[in-house]
Amino acid sequence: xxxxxxxxxxxxxxxxxxxxxxxxxxxxxxxxxxxxxxxxxxxxxxxxxxxxxxxxxxxxxxxxxxxxxxxxxxxxxxxxxxxxxxxxxxxxxxxxxxxxxxxxxxxxxxxxxxxxxxxxxxxxxxxxxxxxxxxxxxxxxxxxxxxxxxxxxxxxxxxxxxxxxxxxxxxxxxxxxxxxxxxxxxxxxxxxxxxxxxxxxxxxxxxxxxxxxxxxxxxxxxxxxxxxxxxxxxxxxxxxxxxxxxxxxxxxxxxxxxxxxxxxxx
Numbered sequence: 001x002x003x004x005x006x007x008x009x010x011x012x013x014x015x016x017x018x019x020x021x022x023x024x025x026x027x028x029x030x031x032x033x034x035x036x037x038x039x040x041x042x043x044x045x046x047x048x049x050x051x052x053x054x055x056x057x058x059x060x061x062x063x064x065x066x067x068x069x070x071x072x073x074x075x076x077x078x079x080x081x082x083x084x085x086x087x088x089x090x091x092x093x094x095x096x097x098x099x100x101x102x103x104x105x106x107x108x109x110x111x112x113x114x115x116x117x118x119x120x121x122x123x124x125x126x127x128x129x130x131x132x133x134x135x136x137x138x139x140x141x142x143x144x145x146x147x148x149x150x151x152x153x154x155x156x157x158x159x160x161x162x163x164x165x166x167x168x169x170x171x172x173x174x175x176x177x178x179x180x181x182x183x184x185x186x187x188x189x190x191x192x193x194x195x196x197x198x199x200x201x202x203x204x205x206x207x208x209x210x211x212x213x214x215x216x217x218x219x220x221x222x223x224x225x226x227x228x229x230x231x232x233x234x235x236x237x238x239x240x241x242x243x244x245x246x247x248x249x250x251x252x253x254x255x256x257x258x259x260x261x262x263x264x265x266x
Contacts, residue, residue, distance in 0.1 A: 058162035
């Protein structure tokens with residue numbers, strides 16, 4: 001190569017003049033790399049498209065999407081566990097603290113924290129009507145659709161239809177991943193607010209008594225329990241059956257049971 005800098009290298013040097021981290025030697029190396037590239041368009045390789053998937057490859061790819069969606073549902077079940085642990089922690093806080101406004105001595109507290117937490121852990125409507133769980137149900141819905149698509153694809157032999165099924169599965173898995181990211185952000189936000197509220201608990205305040213189902217705090221706790229997902233698919237014959245079922249779940253939670261499960265599995 002000529003010992004003098006090429007026009008390209010000199011131009012680059014002018015642009016970066018004054019920067020100590022780029023030297024003439026460094027610019028010269030760029031020029032050397034440019035010199036190794038083809039100078040005639042005919043020397044470049046022809047562009048090409050990736051081969052389209054065969055029928056068996058489509059089936060394998062669909063199965064992989066089912067696996068990805070199953071993994072998301074497992075994460076959703078773990079999110080449910082986290083939500084229950086937070087709910088139990090919230091309801092063990094004294095009712096007076098849960099319904100109080102932040103004091104002037106806690107400037108870091110979020111003023112809206114108690115109200116936001118009450119919306120989540122003292123709801124007045126079924127879970128299916130709570131905005132907080134919108135993404136949870138959307139994720140479960142797309143998971144069911146992916147499973148249905150995969151089940152239908154098992155009987156398809158036409159490769160074009162299989163490719164179409166694969167595209168549909170991939171779109172839904174991407175939606176599911178987006179839904180989980182959104183609900184995880186909301187869950188982490190609620191956890192942070194709960195931590196703020198817990199830090200306001202003054203010395204001498206004991207835990208709320210949740211053992212009394214007809215007590216104030218115990219009753220509020222059991223109303224929250226009755227909104228858990230176990231109640232969603234069930235039809236009870238009487239109000240007493242609802243109360244009895246809620247009491248069983250409440251006792252399990254207070255005993256440290258009922259925190260893990262496959263509630264969202266499809």
